[in-house]
Amino acid sequence: MPVDWSDIDHVTKVDPAEDLPADLSILDRTDLVIVGGSDGVTEENTLDAVERIREQCPGLPLFQEPNSASHVSRETVEAVDNLAVPAVYNGDRDNFVEKHVDFFTEVARKPEEALGSGLPLVGDLIAERGREAVAEVAEKVIGEGYVVQNLESKAAAESGVERRYDTDQVAGAALATEALYGFEVFYVEYSGTYGGPRDVEAAAQYLDETVLLYGGGIERQEQTREILDAGADAVVVGDCFHDDPERFVRTIPE
Amino acid sequence: MPVDWSDIDHVTKVDPAEDLPADLSILDRTDLVIVGGSDGVTEENTLDAVERIREQCPGLPLFQEPNSASHVSRETVEAVDNLAVPAVYNGDRDNFVEKHVDFFTEVARKPEEALGSGLPLVGDLIAERGREAVAEVAEKVIGEGYVVQNLESKAAAESGVERRYDTDQVAGAALATEALYGFEVFYVEYSGTYGGPRDVEAAAQYLDETVLLYGGGIERQEQTREILDAGADAVVVGDCFHDDPERFVRTIPE
Numbered sequence: 001m002p003v004d005w006s007d008i009d010h011v012t013k014v015d016p017a018e019d020l021p022a023d024l025s026i027l028d029r030t031d032l033v034i035v036g037g038s039d040g041v042t043e044e045n046t047l048d049a050v051e052r053i054r055e056q057c058p059g060l061p062l063f064q065e066p067n068s069a070s071h072v073s074r075e076t077v078e079a080v081d082n083l084a085v086p087a088v089y090n091g092d093r094d095n096f097v098e099k100h101v102d103f104f105t106e107v108a109r110k111p112e113e114a115l116g117s118g119l120p121l122v123g124d125l126i127a128e129r130g131r132e133a134v135a136e137v138a139e140k141v142i143g144e145g146y147v148v149q150n151l152e153s154k155a156a157a158e159s160g161v162e163r164r165y166d167t168d169q170v171a172g173a174a175l176a177t178e179a180l181y182g183f184e185v186f187y188v189e190y191s192g193t194y195g196g197p198r199d200v201e202a203a204a205q206y207l208d209e210t211v212l213l214y215g216g217g218i219e220r221q222e223q224t225r226e227i228l229d230a231g232a233d234a235v236v237v238g239d240c241f242h243d244d245p246e247r248f249v250r251t252i253p254e
Numbered sequence: 255m256p257v258d259w260s261d262i263d264h265v266t267k268v269d270p271a272e273d274l275p276a277d278l279s280i281l282d283r284t285d286l287v288i289v290g291g292s293d294g295v296t297e298e299n300t301l302d303a304v305e306r307i308r309e310q311c312p313g314l315p316l317f318q319e320p321n322s323a324s325h326v327s328r329e330t331v332e333a334v335d336n337l338a339v340p341a342v343y344n345g346d347r348d349n350f351v352e353k354h355v356d357f358f359t360e361v362a363r364k365p366e367e368a369l370g371s372g373l374p375l376v377g378d379l380i381a382e383r384g385r386e387a388v389a390e391v392a393e394k395v396i397g398e399g400y401v402v403q404n405l406e407s408k409a410a411a412e413s414g415v416e417r418r419y420d421t422d423q424v425a426g427a428a429l430a431t432e433a434l435y436g437f438e439v440f441y442v443e444y445s446g447t448y449g450g451p452r453d454v455e456a457a458a459q460y461l462d463e464t465v466l467l468y469g470g471g472i473e474r475q476e477q478t479r480e481i482l483d484a485g486a487d488a489v490v491v492g493d494c495f496h497d498d499p500e501r502f503v504r505t506i507p508e
Contacts (some may be wrong), residue, residue, distance in 0.1 A: 085434055089355055093347040094330070100434055102341055106424025108460055138433035172359025179392035180339055180354055182436010206362055206388070 036065030090162025190216025204231025346414025444470025458485025
């Protein structure tokens with residue numbers, strides 16, 4: 001089911017390898033949850049986080065953002081509303097295109113061949129239900145065109161980002177997303193630091209059909225408001241959900 | 255104006271740096287013309303070719319496929335129906351993403367800044383009409399996700415292609431186009447050699463919204479038919495249009 005982005009101002013990114021807060025009712029006022037991470041993430045802890053969040057907030061849209069094909073299985077695809085797949089504009093070739101073609105090659109491969117592949121979970125997914133499963137994966141995929149702006153972040157290291165984009169390049173990548181790459185989402189990622197509204201403003205002027213997300217360092221409602229006023233469709237809040245639930249609640253707009 | 259691909263079986267690729275046939279009425283039975291090339295291509299000879307073809311076939315859809323931003327100007331954008339922009343899946347990073355972000359960064363840059371840029375034609379385009387021109391460029395862009403399969407070809411050398419995709423990878427890139435990258439066209443390019451129907455069959459099974467083009471080595475109608483039967487929306491014929499007009503005419507389906 002397509003997500004109605006007009007209802008979404010505040011997104012929570014949940015790392016399934018970290019502890020969830022004891023009281024998940026703090027999610028009641030966020031508008032969307034994205035489950036994903038890198039170190040220690042598995043299909044199992046992804047499913048566990050998804051199930052716990054579903055139980056607390058049954059109506060909340062919930063995405064998986066897999067960092068690796070091994071985090072994806074029949075169960076995770078069925079458990080979430082969408083698979084959000086990041087392609088990093090200012091990263092290396094692998095993180096913009098190669099690993100995605102590899103992933104879809106595994107998904108598209110014939111069942112009998114996929115069983116022997118290095119991606120058993122995808123293979124299992126396909127083997128069991130064939131073409132129908134391929135269509136289900138494809139329909140659930142939402143592309144995210146990322147610009148990763150904190151060079152010191154883990155996200156930068158993992159996606160091969162060696163240089164920031166200036167605001168003109170952010171605007172260019174946004175326009176390229178709108179006009180050439182059909183990603184549903186354009187994502188300005190400051191990962192752990194607050195980047196302010198400039199990149200968001202630069203991107204927003206060229207985005208019409210594309211959803212604009214900002215993530216990084218949001219710790220209070222004034223920052224959320226500043227980013228939304230700059231033209232983002234929503235802010236993404238991650239770290240403080242795990243680290244400081246009270247602070248997390250203060251990032252949610254009224 | 256969007257192209258109605260259901261009417262298009264046969265596409266002619268015209269290199270504006272090469273001589274056009276004396277009798278352009280051989281284009282009367284093709285369904286679409288794409289003007290583009292590399293060596294010797296300029297904005298001027300592009301415009302010249304476009305004007306001559308428009309004069310002969312006023313109703314024929316006509317694209318520019320620029321190899322470089324310097325081939326694009328206000329005049330070329332206005333003269334053609336669409337700008338077809340190739341992104342090469344099995345090429346280098348520059349040819350899948352970087353040069354496109356650079357191009358759109360120039361397009362998006364503010365007029366006064368673009369004037370001093372290294373892309374004077376795009377700068378001129380933007381300086382003259384501002385945001386309206388940006389929107390016109392963006393609306394005319396059609397993305398083409400290419401797989402270049404002839405490693406000996408100039409296309410391979412120019413786009414940094416060092417390895418062919420096997421049929422599973424072609425299928426994977428097709429599925430990635432359909433599900434993740436929103437290119438309007440998926441293009442199997444054998445550039446100068448006839449690749450047969452296998453890659454086309456592999457791609458076609460996963461393409462629904464995406465248009466499937468095949469180019470390379472088509473010299474007679476049986477090959478056109480074989481490729482269309484394998485699931486391509488259209489064949490693209492280039493070399494023999496310039497070299498051997500009689501042979502060119504024989505590639506057009508009845």
